[in-house]
Amino acid sequence: MTDVETTSGTLSGTARVGRRTKDLTKRLTAGEVAFIDHRDLDRVAGESLVSTGVAAVVNASEFISGRYPNSGPARLDEAGILLVDAAGPEVMDLVPDGAEVTIDDGRILLEGQEVARGQIIDSAAISDRMESARDSIGSELRTFAVNTLEYIDKEADLAFEPLVLPELRTDFAGRHVLVVVRGHDYKEDLRALRPYIMEYHPVLVAVDGGADALLDVKLVPDMIIGDFDSLSAKAWECGAELVHHVHPDGRAPGREELQEQGKPYVEFIVEGTSEDAAMLLAYESRAELIVAVGTHATMVEFLDKGRAGMSSTFLTRLRLGPMLIDAKGVSQLYKGRVRRRDILLLVIAAIVVIFTVALVSDSLQLFLRTFWLYIRDLWYSITGRLS
Incomplete structure (x- = not known):
């Protein structure tokens, strides 16, 4: 330090x-x-x-x-x-x-x-x-909307074309898939989904830095997809299947780093962001349900990422339809607190349990009778009379 x-x-x-x-x-x-x-x-x-x-x-x-x-x-x-x-x-x-x-x-x-x-x-x-900045957001919103609509017009046909899937060792068919992206409140939302993960055991797909978010809560990703520009050494060695996101025009950021690592990987060629690619891969691999954490959906979130529009994300979500559940902000839905009523009910429940055990347990009844005789003898030694 x-x-x-x-x-x-x-x-x-x-x-x-x-x-x-x-x-x-x-x-x-x-x-x-x-x-x-x-x-x-x-x-x-x-x-x-x-x-x-x-x-x-x-x-x-x-x-x-x-x-x-x-x-x-x-x-x-x-x-x-x-x-x-x-x-x-x-x-x-x-x-x-x-x-x-x-x-x-x-x-x-x-x-x-x-x-x-x-x-x-x-x-x-x-x-x-x-x-x-809030006062001047109107002009930025207008520019963002124009860019989005312009790219939707260019990419719409490409977005709905059949995709060529790589040969994967991860089996998505008929399973829930949890896609984890390094976005707003992703760590808190991931912790809030822990009961869901424990019950359904979804396929865990991390988008780049989302792998470390999973590892931080003692979960190991089944697959990591993206350009691998923000993986820790621990994430590189976690054993997840590696899928490199490559754009149709040949752009493949992160390929050199992948090759330097010497890890086996496959390529998935699709337009859009890496989180779009992750959801489309799960969808086309016949997943039953896709739950997304930390994904980008608002203008500010896309501007934070340096993107001038959100056409690919709009088209991806249109394609997935009701199969996609966005769990962004799930940690904010309910913050549990201990109420007096809860404590009182807990105490009453404990008393009922003790009383019930006392009625059915011979050894506990013997202990209570012995304890009562001891108290009665003690009272007699002090007052000289039985109660």
Whole structure:
């Protein structure tokens, strides 16, 4: 664990530099200072940074550009993490990974010398920027809708063409399938679905980083599908079947990393996102029901992912119809609490059980009669008379 020194208005710690936030979080430890270049930091990335215990996050770009209300910075601020905004792209080259840095009122100091400068943003600044982003969301929504409709027109025919399935060792036929995606509240929803998983034993399909979410709750994915850009070493070694998502135009992000790992894998060629590919693979493999956790369905969620539209997801859900159950937010449906009535009923039930056992148990009846005689003798020795 890295020691972090703080004084009034300053903070010092070890710098960890990474241009891809989700890769950087794998290297961060508590108390370090994260240097990222992530315009409009999304909620999932923010929560990942919070989970590492970093003391501060320096962003070369703007945490909130005002394009849309992204909630990542608010997550960091709520966790008490110092935020330095818009420090400039050069900071990513000027600060060596592992160097000791000091942040003093937005100035980035390396061995006492200023190498970059940003703006410290607090709760009030974040709130103001988020409010401004909400006011201007209309234009972004219009652009998003136009892009979605344009791509639907281009991709509709392709989306409903028969798919060529790879040869799989995982058997989907007649089974429930749980697709886990690294999206909003995916960890909480996954925990809430634990009773369902224990009862139905669905096929567990992880989309990239969703594999680690399953492993975190002591579940092993049967299959991992995607471009494999965010798998931990533990996920690589979990034994899941690997399916590489390849686009019809030949784009195959992650192929080099897959080949470097030396793991056997198959390719599934289909248009859309990796989560679309996961659901279509289960559907075409004759799954009985598909339950999705952490999937992206709103404009903000797609903008968080850097996507300008959601045509493939719209078409995928249209194709799956009632076979797809989106479990997003299931953890928010009911939060159990202990009520006085529940405690009273529990006590009454316990008394009834004890009384019933006493009536039918000879040994317990003997113990109670002996205990009563002892109490009566004790009372007689004190008062000189029997009760």
